[in-house]
Amino acid sequence: QKEVEQDPGPLSVPEGAIVSLNCTYSNSAFQYFMWYRQYSRKGPELLMYTYSSGNKEDGRFTAQVDKSSKYISLFIRDSQPSDSATYLCAPSEGNTGFQKLVFGTGTRLLVSP
Amino acid sequence: DSGVTQTPKHLITATGQRVTLRCSPRSGDLSVYWYQQSLDQGLQFLIQYYNGEERAKGNILERFSAQQFPDLHSELNLSSLELGDSALYFCASSARGGRAGELFFGEGSRLTVL
Numbered sequence: 001q002k003e004v005e006q007d008p009g010p011l012s013v014p015e016g017a018i019v020s021l022n023c024t025y026s027n028s029a030f031q032y033f034m035w036y037r038q039y040s041r042k043g044p045e046l047l048m049y050t051y052s053s054g055n056k057e058d059g060r061f062t063a064q065v066d067k068s069s070k071y072i073s074l075f076i077r078d079s080q081p082s083d084s085a086t087y088l089c090a091p092s093e094g095n096t097g098f099q100k101l102v103f104g105t106g107t108r109l110l111v112s113p
Numbered sequence: 114d115s116g117v118t119q120t121p122k123h124l125i126t127a128t129g130q131r132v133t134l135r136c137s138p139r140s141g142d143l144s145v146y147w148y149q150q151s152l153d154q155g156l157q158f159l160i161q162y163y164n165g166e167e168r169a170k171g172n173i174l175e176r177f178s179a180q181q182f183p184d185l186h187s188e189l190n191l192s193s194l195e196l197g198d199s200a201l202y203f204c205a206s207s208a209r210g211g212r213a214g215e216l217f218f219g220e221g222s223r224l225t226v227l
Contacts, residue, residue: 046216106155
């Protein structure tokens with residue numbers, strides 16, 4: 001079993017839809033939960049960062065963590081064609097100076113106009 | 114633009130050969146990370162350097178090695194290349210005291226082994 005599991009997609013939605021992207025993980029020591037976005041032919045960039053369980057909102061994006069079920073979600077409201085990218089969840093134990101992120105394989109999102 | 118520079122962007126070589134990938138971190142960042150991204154495995158952590166010293170090792174093959182130089186740029190050396198080494202190789206850097214989990218990635222070096 002992989003440490004972090006993510007549905008690879010692709011997930012195709014029309015513009016304006018609400019998108020739900022999900023990850024499950026197995027390591028209960030993870031405390032920090034990141035979502036990275038990767039556009040085609042580019043490096044990943046940090047999108048959202050959450051510590052422990054709960055929700056965090058940033059504009060159209062909401063990150064949700066349920067540590068009891070080891071489930072991570074990213075919601076995108078009013079999705080735009082510019083949101084078309086691969087979304088990688090990346091939890092971390094975060095208790096050392098080393099940013100030991102474990103990346104999921106990513107979910108490819110396609111938002112059509 | 115993340116501020117992390119990687120060269121070359123593309124590289125095509127043959128099995129058995131050796132290549133060197135180069136990375137310049139963001140100005141002021143002391144940590145450099147190397148990741149390998151393939152379609153089936155996703156982003157796999159290879160190795161981290163902090164201010165010239167190896168800090169952590171991931172799934173790095175013995176045929177691969179890296180170093181970080183006094184000017185903080187880093188090189189990843191891949192030798193005795195195999196077809197399966199074809200992948201995107203990313204370098205990332207992080208700021209001391211920066212947000213946990215925040216890595217700044219370059220645009221990657223795409224290696225094709227024929």
